[in-house]
Amino acid sequence: MSIKTIQLEKVQTEKGHTLANVALTYETFGPELGQAPVVLVVHALTGNSKVCGAKGWWQDVIGPNKAIDTNHYTVFAPNIPGNGYTGSAYLIENYREYSARDIAQIIHLGLQKLGISKVYAAIGGSIGGGIVWELAAAKPHFIEHLIPVASDWKASDWLLANTFIQDRILSHSSHPLEDARMHAMTFYRTAQSFRNKFNRTLNTEVGIFNVQTWLAHHGTKLRERFTLSAYKTLNHLLASIDISRGRGDFATAVREISSTIHIVAVDTDLFFVPEESRRTYTCLIKLGKKVHYHQIQSIHGHDAFLIEYDQLSRILAGIFVKNEVLLSEM
Secondary structure, three states, rough: OOOOEEEEEEEEEOOOOEEEEEEEEEEOOOOOOOOOOOOEEEEEOOOOOOOOOOOOOOOOEEOOOOOOEEOOOOEEEEEEOOOOOOOOOOOOOOHHHHHHHHHHHHHHHHHOOOOOOOOEEEEEOOOOHHHHHHHHHOOOOOOOEEEOOOOOOOOOOHHHHHHHHHHHHHHOOOOOOHHHHHHHHHHOOOOHHHHHHHHOOOOOOEEEHHHHHHHHHHHHHHHHHHHHHHHHHHHHHHHHHOOOOOOOOHHHHHOOOOOOEEEEOOOOOOOOHHHHHHHHHHHHHOOOOOOOEEOOOOHHHHHHHOHHHHHHHHHHHHHOOOOOOOOOOO
C-alpha cells in the first residue's frame, strides 16, 4: 500500500466554515502523474483508495489490460475524508456540517495542487458517483467524461428515507455497525438475488436460515474493518448529494457542464433506482447535453456495479480508448 497525502491549508465549505490543514490521502496506479491522461475514481460508502491490484475493490475493472487500462491511464483514487481507511479522523467529529459538495471541492483542490488542470474521466459508484456529479457541477470544464455508476445527481426521497433509517440505527442500536450493515444489505441486493443464493436453506450448525447467517457475517465483517464514525460520516454525505442546491434547479446546475456524460444504471437497483437515472438522462437530452445511458442487467440490485464486471467493462470499453492521441491532448 502506497498512500500519499496532500495537505490543503484552507478549505471554505458550502456552509461557510473554514477548514484548516485538510489532509487528502490518495493512491495512484499506472504511469506517474503528468505522463498519461488522468482518471479520477471515487469509492463507494465502505470503499477506499485501493481500487486495483491485490484486494482492490474494482480490480476486475481497473488495472493493466482491464477496461480502465493502467498501461494507458493514470488512476487517481482519493479517500473520502472521514472514511477511516488511513486512520485519519478528519471530518468525523462534526460530520453534519459537511456535504458531498465539500468532498468534491477537496478532491479538486488536491488535484490542482498536484498540477492536474483537467481529467480525462471521473468515475464513481454509488456515493462516489454523486461526488463526481458535484465536481462536474462546480467545475464544469474539468472532466472530459463524467461516469456516475449506480448513482445520480441527487439523493432522492427514497434514498433520503433509507439514509435516515441508517442514521437512526447507527445512533441508537446496541450493535450499530452490524445492524446498519445488515439493513443496508437488504436494499443493496434484491429478493431474487437472495432467493437464488439461499433458497430458504438452513445452516444446520446454528439452526437458522443461511440468509440470516450471511447477513450476520457481513455485519461482523464490516465491524472488523470500518468504524462507527466513518459509517455515520459517509451515510450523511450520501444524503447530502444534490447539485441543484443553491443553484436554482437541475437545468441551471448542469448548464455549463461540457463533459460527455455516461450514466450507468442497474435495472434492479433498489437504492439509486433506474427510474431516477432515466429521468436524469431525459432531462439532459432535452437540455442538449452530450449524454449516453447504459443499463446493467442483473438480479443483484445496487451491488451489481461490484459484481457484473463483464457488463461494466463492455460499457467502459467505448469510453477508455487506448491510443497515443490521448497523450497529445494532455
